[in-house]
Structures are given as C-alpha cells and as structure tokens.
Amino acid sequence: MNELLSDASARSIRYLETLDARPVFPAGGPRARLAELGGPLPSGPGDPAAVLALLDEVGSAATVASAGRRYFGFVTGGSLPATVAASWLATAWDQNGFSSIMSPAVAAIEDIALRWLLDLLALPRDAAGAFVTGATMANLTALAAARRVVLAHAGWDVEENGLQGAPPLRVVLGAEAHPTVKKALGLLGLGRATALVVPCDEQGRMRADALPALDGPTIVCIQAGNVNSGAFDPAAEICAAAHAAGAWVHVDGAFGLWAQAAPSRAHLSAGVANADSWATDAHKWLNVPYDSGLAFVRDAAALRGALSVVAPYLPHEAAREPGDFTPESSRRARAVEVWAALRSLGRAGVADLIERTCRHATRFADALRGAGAEILNDVVLNQVVVSFGDEARNREVLARIAADGTCWCGPTVWRGQMAMRISVSSWATTAEDVESSLVAILRAAGLNLRSA
Numbered sequence: 001m002n003e004l005l006s007d008a009s010a011r012s013i014r015y016l017e018t019l020d021a022r023p024v025f026p027a028g029g030p031r032a033r034l035a036e037l038g039g040p041l042p043s044g045p046g047d048p049a050a051v052l053a054l055l056d057e058v059g060s061a062a063t064v065a066s067a068g069r070r071y072f073g074f075v076t077g078g079s080l081p082a083t084v085a086a087s088w089l090a091t092a093w094d095q096n097g098f099s100s101i102m103s104p105a106v107a108a109i110e111d112i113a114l115r116w117l118l119d120l121l122a123l124p125r126d127a128a129g130a131f132v133t134g135a136t137m138a139n140l141t142a143l144a145a146a147r148r149v150v151l152a153h154a155g156w157d158v159e160e161n162g163l164q165g166a167p168p169l170r171v172v173l174g175a176e177a178h179p180t181v182k183k184a185l186g187l188l189g190l191g192r193a194t195a196l197v198v199p200c201d202e203q204g205r206m207r208a209d210a211l212p213a214l215d216g217p218t219i220v221c222i223q224a225g226n227v228n229s230g231a232f233d234p235a236a237e238i239c240a241a242a243h244a245a246g247a248w249v250h251v252d253g254a255f256g257l258w259a260q261a262a263p264s265r266a267h268l269s270a271g272v273a274n275a276d277s278w279a280t281d282a283h284k285w286l287n288v289p290y291d292s293g294l295a296f297v298r299d300a301a302a303l304r305g306a307l308s309v310v311a312p313y314l315p316h317e318a319a320r321e322p323g324d325f326t327p328e329s330s331r332r333a334r335a336v337e338v339w340a341a342l343r344s345l346g347r348a349g350v351a352d353l354i355e356r357t358c359r360h361a362t363r364f365a366d367a368l369r370g371a372g373a374e375i376l377n378d379v380v381l382n383q384v385v386v387s388f389g390d391e392a393r394n395r396e397v398l399a400r401i402a403a404d405g406t407c408w409c410g411p412t413v414w415r416g417q418m419a420m421r422i423s424v425s426s427w428a429t430t431a432e433d434v435e436s437s438l439v440a441i442l443r444a445a446g447l448n449l450r451s452a
C-alpha cells in the first residue's frame with residue numbers, strides 16, 4: 001500500500017501541476033489511445049502498480065482539464081486543495097455513510113457540515129439535509145418530500161399506496177425549468193410533460209404575474225440561477241402566492257443558491273429562504289470533487305418520512321441518521337469534502353469565491369461586447385451567453401477555441417438561438433486566466449480586444 005499510494009500521490013501531483021500547460025480539451029491522439037485501456041478482460045490478477053501506471057499514462061492525457069483554471073464549459077467547478085486532500089483520506093477510510101453505527105465520524109461530519117450550510121445559505125436552521133450525488137438527485141430527494149406532504153394533506157399516503165388512485169397532484173414549472181427537474185418529476189411518477197408551464201421573461205425568469213390560480217395538492221418548482229443566463233425566478237412573490245394557496249415551493253438552485261452566501265449577490269436570491277425545499281450542488285460552485293449535491297427540506301419529518309427505511313436489524317441511534325434522508329442506503333462519505341471546503345474557506349472565503357467568479361464573468365462580458373460580440377443575457381452572476389453571429393459562425397468559433405486549447409467554452413441554445421456559454425465557476429481561475437482566455441476567444445473569432 002505504501003509504495004502504491006505514494007506513487008498515486010506523485011502521479012496526482014504531477015497531473016495537477018501540468019494541467020494548466022496543456023490543451024484544456026484533449027487532442028485526438030490522447031483520446032485515441034484510450035483503447036489501450038481495453039482489450040479482453042484480464043484472465044487473472046495483475047500488479048496494482050502497473051494498473052495505476054497504465055491508467056495514468058493513457059487516462060490522464062485524455063481527461064478534460066476541468067480541474068484546471070480555464071475550463072468554462074457547462075457549470076463546472078474545480079476542486080479546492082483541502083477537498084482533494086480530504087477526499088483522498090476519506091477514500092482510505094472507506095466508510096459507509098448510511099448510519100451512525102456504521103460510521104460515527106461520517107454521521108458527525110454530516111451534522112456539522114449541514115449546520116454550517118444552513119447558516120451560510122441563510123436557510124431555516126432546523127431544516128433537514130441530504131448529501132446526495134448532484135442536483136438531479138437533490139431535486140428528486142426534495143420533490144419526494146413535497147409529493148409526500150401535499151398528498152398527505154389530501155388524505156393520501158403516497159409511500160404506502162403509490163400514485164394509482166391518488167388524488168390529482170398538480171406541478172407548476174417555469175418554461176425555463178432545468179431538464180433534470182423534469183427527470184425527477186418523471187421518476188416520481190408525476191410526469192415530465194404534464195406540469196402546468198408558466199411563461200418566462202427575456203432573462204428566463206418565471207413571470208409571477210402569469211402564475212395560475214392554485215388550489216388542491218400543488219408543487220411549484222422555481223429556479224435560483226438559470227443554467228444559461230444565471231437569472232433568478234422572483235422567489236418572494238411566488239412563495240407568497242403559492243403558500244396562500246397551500247402549495248409547496250421547491251427551489252432548484254444547483255449553483256444559484258450560493259448567491260445567498262455572497263453579500264453582493266444575495267439580493268438576486270431574495271425570498272428563496274421562504275420556500276419549502278431546495279436543491280443545490282457542491283461540485284459546481286463550492287468546488288468539491290464529484291459527485292456532491294445537497295437537498296434541504298424545511299419540514300425535517302417530511303424528508304425523513306419520504307426516505308427512511310425501517311428494518312429490525314438497522315438501529316436508529318443518533319438524532320440524525322444520515323440514511324433516513326437519502327434515496328441511497330450505502331454510500332460514500334461525500335460530506336467530508338463539503339466539510340473540508342467550508343472549514344478551509346470559512347464564510348468570507350466562500351463569499352470571495354462567489355464574488356470573484358462573478359467579477360470574472362462580468363469582465364468576459366464587457367471585453368467581448370467591446371470587441372463587437374453580442375452578449376445575449378444580463379450578466380448578473382457567473383454566466384455569460386455570447387454570440388458571434390449565426391449558428392454556423394458560433395460553431396466555428398467554438399471549434400477554434402477548443403483547438404487552440406487555451407480555454408474551453410461550451411455551446412448552448414438561448415431563446416432559440418445557438419450561442420456560446422461561458423461559466424466561471426472554478427476557485428482557481430485568476431484575472432490573468434480571464435485575459436489570456438479573452439485573447440484566445442477573440443483570436444478564434446477574428447476580433448480585437450479594445451483596451452478600456
């Protein structure tokens with residue numbers, strides 16, 4: 001173990017130290033070599049050191065440098081140093097995070113991290129929380145609690161009786177709801193396409209004035225942080241209207257919920273704390289390693305009621321048994337990395353991470369606009385939607401940016417128009433990275449940076 005883990009450590013360090021000097025998106029050669037990892041299933045045991053060497057020699061070069069400083073695709077955070085280190089240690093621990101008797105350490109770390117998260121994100125201090133794989137599962141987890149409660153109010157126990165014969169349950173979505181919310185609704189038997197869809201404004205915000213009259217069992221899903229524009233649904237207005245009608249409000253805040261932790265951006269998410277449940281990611285803006293998402297539910301009993309399992313051989317010893325709140329039973333100790341991120345950054349460090357990346361996004365937008373590109377969204381957060389012309393031209397610019405290798409930006413479709421999206425979500429991105437990436441992007445687009 002000693003030699004093997006020392007080798008793994010040396011290889012990991014070399015990987016991270018050389019990451020920012022190589023193309024952000026792997027070239028064709030390294031990708032073609034991935035076949036060398038294959039061949040027939042080995043007939044018998046091999047040397048673990050050789051396994052690691054092959055993985056590093058073939059695999060490392062074919063990775064996307066999304067852990068580096070100039071990856072702006074999708075909404076992708078890197079990994080803070082303390083979280084990578086904590087993750088290594090937690091892998092050595094190999095704890096089952098299901099219950100306190102399986103891992104007192106992990107149960108305690110979840111308790112602590114959850115308390116800090118509720119404080120940092122300004123959510124109700126006695127809300128329940130679940131450490132899950134990502135915002136998709138967080139949406140599913142929170143919506144399971146929502147489904148339980150709104151149907152219980154109509155006299156129906158959905159966990160015991162299922163949905164067949166249940167009172168009708170209405171779901172209300174914004175036209176810009178993230179596809180994973182619809183996926184979660186599908187998995188819960190509530191239908192991907194049966195929701196009532198509320199129109200959005202030009203930034204992708206749900207129009208509170210277009211909310212239908214609500215009655216009966218209803219779940220309203222709103223969004224904090226549109227995946228393209230970064231815009232926020234008007235949470236305060238929608239929560240007030242929904243609660244007056246007895247509806248449940250769920251917030252998909254995969255990255256936008258972190259505005260709550262940044263004094264200069266918190267006005268954007270005003271009112272989200274009035275909702276009943278929230279989903280967010282830690283692997284995006286908090287910059288912990290994959291996979292890490294978080295669900296929070298105001299009514300702790302609702303989440304526990306929807307997800308706990310009772311079996312005589314499973315003791316319930318602690319006040320909060322982790323496995324009572326998650327869809328999974330056995331699972332890795334992913335709260336360890338969240339804890340390490342919060343312990344190493346503190347309140348001010350998280351605020352600085354959010355505010356700094358937002359400032360980088362604004363610099364991108366200002367410089368690109370100044371050079372003649374079109375910025376399609378109001379840049380309120382860390383997201384920039386940019387167009388250089390028609391679809392063919394945008395695709396060509398994207399391909400040139402990828403081939404140049406300085407940085408990587410992704411394609412998107414915004415209000416029916418194919419465009420490029422820049423998301424600044426990594427702790428590691430510096431002002432110099434933004435400038436060198438701007439040079440590369442403008443070179444790819446045949447535009448010139450205008451000095452301010």
Ligand SMILES: *Cc1c(COP(=O)(O)O)cnc(C)c1O
Nearest residue numbers: 134135136137178180227254281
């Ligand atoms: C990324 C994202 C999701 C899905 O998150 P995963 O972590 O990939 O499961 C859901 N909603 C929004 C708004 C997102 O940005």
